[in-house]
Amino acid sequence: MGPTPGEPWQFRLPSGGAGTFGSVRALNGFGRLVLGTLLAGVLVAALLLPAAVGIGSATNAVADAVDNAQADPLDGQVPLRTTITDSTGATVATLWKQNRVWVPLASISDYLQKAVVAMEDRRFYAHTGVDWKGTVRALLRNSQTSGTQGGSTLTQQYVKNYLYLVNAKTEAEKADAIATTPIRKLREAKLALQLEQTHTKAEVLEGYLNLVAFGPSQYGAEAASEWFFGTSADKLSLAQAALLAGMVNNPPKYNPLDESHVEDSRTRRNLVLDVMASTGAVSKEAADEAKQQDLGLNPQRIPNGCVNADNSAVNGYFCQYVLDYLRNAGFDNDTVASSGWTVKATMDPKVTESAKAAATQQVDPTKAETTRIANTVAVVGKGEPRKVLALVANRPYGLDTSQGQTVQRLPTTFAPLGSGSTFKIFTAAAAMADGYGTNYVMQTPAQVSSPLAPGRVFKNATQYPDSMTLAQALATSPNTGFINLEGDVGLQKVADMSVALGLKGYSLDAGDVDPSFAGAGTDYAAQVVAQKIVSFTLGVSPVSPLELSNVGATLASDGKWCPPTPVDTITDRDDKLVTWTAAACEQAVPAELARTLAVAMEGDFTGNGTAATAAKGAGWNWTAAGKTGTTQEYRSSAFLGFTPEMSASVVLWDSEPRPQGICKDPIRTCSTDEALNGNGVGGGGVPAVTWMNTMKPLKDGQPNTFFAPASPQYITGSANTQVPDVRRKNIDDAKAQLTAAGFKVEVATRQNGGAAQNIVLDQSAFPTAAPGATIIITVSAG
Known part of the structure; x- marks a missing residue:
């Protein structure tokens, strides 16, 4: 019965259901033959009728298939592998979801082009995207049997692979892209016809040879040539090209690197050669000669990811940080691994090699007594952009824990045990921003308490003079002087200064x-x-070695903080630069403050500075500023040092659960009692030595450079920290002078002071004190 006037004609299945071919498999024998004939007619009609007539109006399903074909443009971005290089362009790692490198057709062997055409679609240059005879024959054959027979042209195969490998994002979409149904065949054919209307045969063949799988996880001719033969696609021999062409049909079955399928792959290769000879693609003599050759394998497997990369034990930490950085910039791992980028990292191989050698030489991770200990080095350049030059640890990056390997982000994550007295830098900087100078004289008693922690006593680790300047305290590190200074300046300002100078992680949620x-x-x-x-x-807070290193870079860069970046440039598949948004640099402290603090910190390398012994032992003769740190139970220690060119931090800690103390001579994990009994490793030990051994090879043969001069303003401090000398003055004059300078005054008396009554014998602070501090003057009682 014909259609009702004004209604689209609909094909009805025998069951009466409209618009579905789902019941094809339920038919058999004569029914499949009849239905197959009908399907073939529907397919041809759907593909040939103009859109104005209502393409695919034979059934609802056909209409949907055509709509899907129109909604499936083949313009997605084909996944290509991404390469991360160091600053010299040497490969650090490759990342891929599909190992593929796109090359032009001219860079693909003629042998491979001919082999694929001969084997997959010998009428390729004759049809317009669909081989009508082959398609109808396949539909009829499939309708008569329970199996399936191919009828797809090379163009249709390209479409199917494109829908599956490029467009499909979910498992359901992938299943739909390769479903063995007439509907999928219709959509595939329609897209193939559209493709050949807009692309030349050469463009279709180029796309196909770059897209399809030639081996398990190996896509495209270039990556496959490299993987199986260690060569490029343009240098394939006839025998190699035939082997690859034969694999397209069933990559796992014809994988020559699988010992159980070597003979399958050889037989398949020889079949390809015979077909090439029969079609005239090559002479019979050339085919026979190629059949006598071995498989020509020279595998060059391209490792995927940071863990599997060559030299990942050394470079893995930097590689992982690149991925972390890109993720924070908005590029997730899947995007990076499929974009075909070249990511040029800032990693300096010379700096990395030096840092790795120094870290491992001091703490050998293969020894039983040191397997728990991480000795990390992070090196950052000065200026902007703030390039990260090296991220290493003594423990190799990797998954083999029996070899001391780990995939913890040791140089970049928060080392949970702190970096000790390196944090006194923040207290000093906060004080200087508040008006204190490096000549400020602080009291350094054997022990002190803080009004913020009533009942808690803080002690010095060794004996110190009763007082010393801030510059001297930075070199020798008395705890009590900095506890007092922190109290005077305020904990808020000290914490804020740590963030400003570089510990930006402290702006994260506290639980992180x-x-x-x-x-x-x-x-x-x-x-x-x-x-x-x-x-x-005193540095009890978790700290990132990288961020700590950047603190030194901030000071070396005239007080300007910049985000540490491990990425120099990103170039896309079209050789265009990829841009991303990074945090802007900020002036953390005035340039004069940073310069003065850096000059004051030079004292750690000389005299009785806490790093002086390590510097002397290393033969260090260059300008540098630094600060050591040791936590209370010797579970961690650190050294932050910087030259006028670069900054490096070394953080040493027990990186395993339930951390122990770290003892010296030889270095090892040990009990807290043993460490506290004079055996603990301090920041002036392994960390400082590691720093010297990292930096010295980089400075050898180089002239000395210097920090900018210190500023008198930040040496002496502001006027409100300057205490007048009122000794030998009358009490009233003394009080007036001190009050005028902004200080409070308390009076104590002394009998038999050897002076007239009410003459000042002594004062509690001179020449400096905290702004508004109380100055006690001692006067003679006569």
């Missing part, structure tokens, strides 16, 4: 820095203040 603060609802710096962590200046 220290799990014990999970759910606190504030950033970590705020918790330092809220929880009154007085020992913050």
Whole structure:
């Protein structure tokens, strides 16, 4: 019965259901033959009728298939592998979801082009995208049997592979792209016809040879040639090309690197050669000669990812940080691994080699007594952009824990045990920003308490004079002087200064820095203040070695903080630069403050500075500034040092659960009692030596360079820190002078002072004090 006037004609299945071919498999014998004939007619009609007539109006399903074909443009971005290089262009790692390198057709062997055409579609140059005879024959054959027979042209295969490998994102979409149904065949054929209307045969063949799988996880001629033969696609021999062409049909079955399929691959290769000879693609003599050759294998497997990369034990930490950095910039791992980028990292191989040798020489991860110990080095250049030059650890990057390997992000994550007195830098900088100078004289008693922590006593690790300048304190590191200074300046300002100079991680949720603060609802710096962590200046907080290194770079860069970047440039598949948004540089402290603090920190390398012994032992003769650090139970220690050109931090800690103390001579993990009994490793030990051994090879043969001069303003400090000398003055004059300078005054008397009554014998602070401090003057009682 014909259609009702005005209604589209619909083909009805015998069951009466409209618009579905799902019941094809339920038919058999004569029914399949009849239905196959009908399907063939529907297919041809659907492909030939103009759109105005209502293409595919034979059934609802055909209409949907055509609509899908129109909605499936073949203009997605074909996944290509991405390469990460170091600063010299040497490969650090390759990343891929599909190992593929796109090359033009001219860079693909003629042998491979001819072999694929001969084997997959010998009428390729004659049809317009669909081989009508082959397609109808396949539909009829498939309708009469329970199996399936191909009828796809090379163009149709390209379409199917494109839909599966490029367009399909979900498992359902992938299943639909390769479903063995007439509907899929119709959509595929329609797209093939459209493709050949807009592309030349050469373009279709180029796309096909770059797209399809030639081996398990190996896509495209170039990557496959490299993987199986260690060569490029343009240099394939006839025998190699035939082997690859034969694999397209069933990559796992014809994989010559699988010992169980070597003979399958050889037989398939020889079949390809015979077909090439029969079609005139090559002479019979050339085919026979190629059949006598071995498989020509010379595998060059391209490792995927940071862990599997060549030299990943050394470069893996940097590689992982590149991926972390790109993810934070908005490029997830899947995007990176499929974009076909060249990511030029800032990693300097010379700096990396030196840092790795120094870290491992000091702490051998293969020894039983040191397997728990991480000795990390992060090196950052000065200026902007702030290039990360090296990220290494003594422990190799990798998955083999029996070899001391780890995939912890040791140089970049938060080392949970802190970096000790390196944090006194923040207290000093906060004080200088508040008006203190490096000549400020601080009191350094044997022990002190803080009003923020009533009942808690803080002690020095060794004996010190009763007082010393801030510059001297930075070199020798008395705890009590910095506890007092932190109290005078304020914990808030010290915590804020740590963030400003480079510890930006403290702006993250407190629980991300220290799990014990999970759910606190504030950033970590705020918790330092809220929880009154007085020992913050003593470096008890988790710290990122990379961020700590960048603190030195900030000071070396005239007080300008810049985000540490491991990526120099990203070039896409079309050789165009990829851009991304990074945090802007910020002036953390005035340039004069940074210069003065850097000059003051030079004292750590000389005299009785805590790193002086390491410097002398290494033969260090160049300008540098630094600060050592050791935590209370010797579970971690650190050294931050920087030259006028670059900064490096070394953080040493027990990186395993339930950390232990770290003892010296020889270095090893040990009990807390043993470490506290004079055996613990301090920042002036392994960390400082590691730093010297990292930096010295980089400076050897180089002339000395210098920091910019210190500023008198930040040496002496502001006027409100300058205490007048009122000794030998009358009490009233003394009080007037001190009050006029902004200080409070308390009076004590001394009998038999050897002076007239009310003459000042002594004063509690001179020549400097905290702004507004109370000055006690001692006067003679006569």
